[in-house]
Amino acid sequence: xxxxxxxxxxxxxxxxxxxxxxxxxxxxxxxxxxxxxxxxxxxxxxxxxxxxxxxxxxxxxxxxxxxxxxxxxxxxxxxxxxxxxxxxxxxxxxxxxxxxxxxxxxxxxxxxxxxxxxxxxxxxxxxxxxxxxxxxxxxxxxxxxxxxxxxxxxxxxxxxxxxxxxxxxxxxxxxxxxxxxxxxxxxxxxxxxxxxxxxxxxxxx
Amino acid sequence: xxxxxxxxxxxxxxxxxxxxxxxxxxxxxxxxxxxxxxxxxxxxxxxxxxxxxxxxxxxxxxxxxxxxxxxxxxxxxxxxxxxxxxxxxxxxxxxxxxxxxxxxxxxxxxxxxxxxxxxxxxxxxxxxxxxxxxxxxxxxxxxxxxxxxxxxxxxxxxxxxxxxxxxxxxxxxxxxxxxxxxxxxxxxxxxxxxxxxxxxxxxxx
DNA sequence: GTCTATATTCCGATAGAC
DNA sequence: GTCTATCGGAATATAGAC
Numbered sequence: 001x002x003x004x005x006x007x008x009x010x011x012x013x014x015x016x017x018x019x020x021x022x023x024x025x026x027x028x029x030x031x032x033x034x035x036x037x038x039x040x041x042x043x044x045x046x047x048x049x050x051x052x053x054x055x056x057x058x059x060x061x062x063x064x065x066x067x068x069x070x071x072x073x074x075x076x077x078x079x080x081x082x083x084x085x086x087x088x089x090x091x092x093x094x095x096x097x098x099x100x101x102x103x104x105x106x107x108x109x110x111x112x113x114x115x116x117x118x119x120x121x122x123x124x125x126x127x128x129x130x131x132x133x134x135x136x137x138x139x140x141x142x143x144x145x146x147x148x149x150x151x152x153x154x155x156x157x158x159x160x161x162x163x164x165x166x167x168x169x170x171x172x173x174x175x176x177x178x179x180x181x182x183x184x185x186x187x188x189x190x191x192x193x194x195x196x197x198x199x200x201x202x203x204x205x
Numbered sequence: 206x207x208x209x210x211x212x213x214x215x216x217x218x219x220x221x222x223x224x225x226x227x228x229x230x231x232x233x234x235x236x237x238x239x240x241x242x243x244x245x246x247x248x249x250x251x252x253x254x255x256x257x258x259x260x261x262x263x264x265x266x267x268x269x270x271x272x273x274x275x276x277x278x279x280x281x282x283x284x285x286x287x288x289x290x291x292x293x294x295x296x297x298x299x300x301x302x303x304x305x306x307x308x309x310x311x312x313x314x315x316x317x318x319x320x321x322x323x324x325x326x327x328x329x330x331x332x333x334x335x336x337x338x339x340x341x342x343x344x345x346x347x348x349x350x351x352x353x354x355x356x357x358x359x360x361x362x363x364x365x366x367x368x369x370x371x372x373x374x375x376x377x378x379x380x381x382x383x384x385x386x387x388x389x390x391x392x393x394x395x396x397x398x399x400x401x402x403x404x405x406x407x408x409x410x
Numbered sequence: 411g412t413c414t415a416t417a418t419t420c421c422g423a424t425a426g427a428c
Numbered sequence: 429g430t431c432t433a434t435c436g437g438a439a440t441a442t443a444g445a446c
Binding site: 215246247249250253254 | 411412413414
């Protein structure tokens with residue numbers, strides 16, 4: 001009884017430590033020793049629980065990858081009006097990136113270096129239903145409710161503005177001369193500004 | 206005479222090889238053997254010319270980092286009208302990223318993992334004159350020529366939409382189901398669409 | 411300058427005591 | 429399950445012949 005509890009706690013501590021180290025250093029830059037130190041246990045125990053570095057990495061990758069497309073399906077499949085979906089999308093994304101700021105660089109870095117394995121790991125067999133978003137945009141255009149735009153370009157515009165600032169954070173802090181607190185305020189402001197700008201660009205005069 | 210020529214060519218081949226390998230694999234993922242193979246020479250020669258892996262990396266990083274802020278100073282310092290600057294900025298950035306698509310992930314990845322050393326390496330002591338852009342935007346707002354916006358948010362909006370698609374390429378190709386040719390067309394289209402959208406969002410009714 | 415061979419360091423993985 | 433000690437391979441770096 002007590003033993004099981006301790007084991008579980010060790011395993012959980014390893015997972016938390018591995019997540020932190022892999023996210024910040026990447027697969028190649030991470031050391032098993034770093035993870036062991038972070039978890040407060042011995043290197044050998046990592047292998048006891050997860051057999052190899054690759055296995056441990058895969059476990060972490062699968063676990064965090066799903067947060068990179070947070071609730072996208074849910075949002076796209078909801079019956080909400082387009083502008084509501086855009087607002088919710090931005091809010092959801094920016095909030096998720098605030099909680100896991102290393103995530104985009106980690107996922108896209110590994111996806112670029114290992115494109116073949118990436119696809120299956122992140123998406124399994126289910127892709128997010130982009131076509132639903134595309135169809136809705138086309139419908140609104142046909143109805144004359146918004147200006148004619150390329151739906152996919154629009155989606156990438158939104159995604160770019162929500163995610164990129166977190167990836168460019170060190171550059172941004174230096175070039176613009178802002179500190180961490182100001183960065184947080186800057187990001188918080190974007191939750192409103194990004195959807196406002198997108199929606200403004202879609203509206204007819 | 207001949208010797209010098211051969212030496213120079215070896216050194217140049219090493220630099221080209223190192224650039225390719227470091228950009229695609231990062232510092233941690235790159236192997237000296239990979240670089241030697243790519244350059245068609247022996248591992249020992251890398252150390253003869255550049256002493257260590259770190260030194261070689263630093264050489265490459267300094268050389269490519271400047272392309273990450275392509276002609277930004279030049280554009281900001283030009284006397285052009287704001288909308289012209291925005292168009293030129295987008296055109297310049299997207300063109301640069303087309304030529305070196307690995308660059309943003311490489312620079313921002315290394316910048317995140319090694320923030321302390323990054324700043325000096327990329328910028329030296331000279332930051333791009335963001336304040337000029339900010340001042341010009343504020344001036345246009347005061348004159349009533351554009352809607353009131355936060356200049357820095359605007360700048361990040363533009364930068365995000367120009368750079369992010371290249372970083373998200375593998376995801377984009379899979380989720381949207383497009384191939385390399387279609388991606389190129391998609392990107393080419395953005396050279397027009399991004400400044401159009403930005404400018405549209407700035408115009409008063 | 412360029413190579414082969416080797417030294418050195420580092421790191422993932424395992425063996426075995428407790 | 430957890431530890432210490434160690435193995436074995438891989439990667440950086442150097443020595444030395446040509």
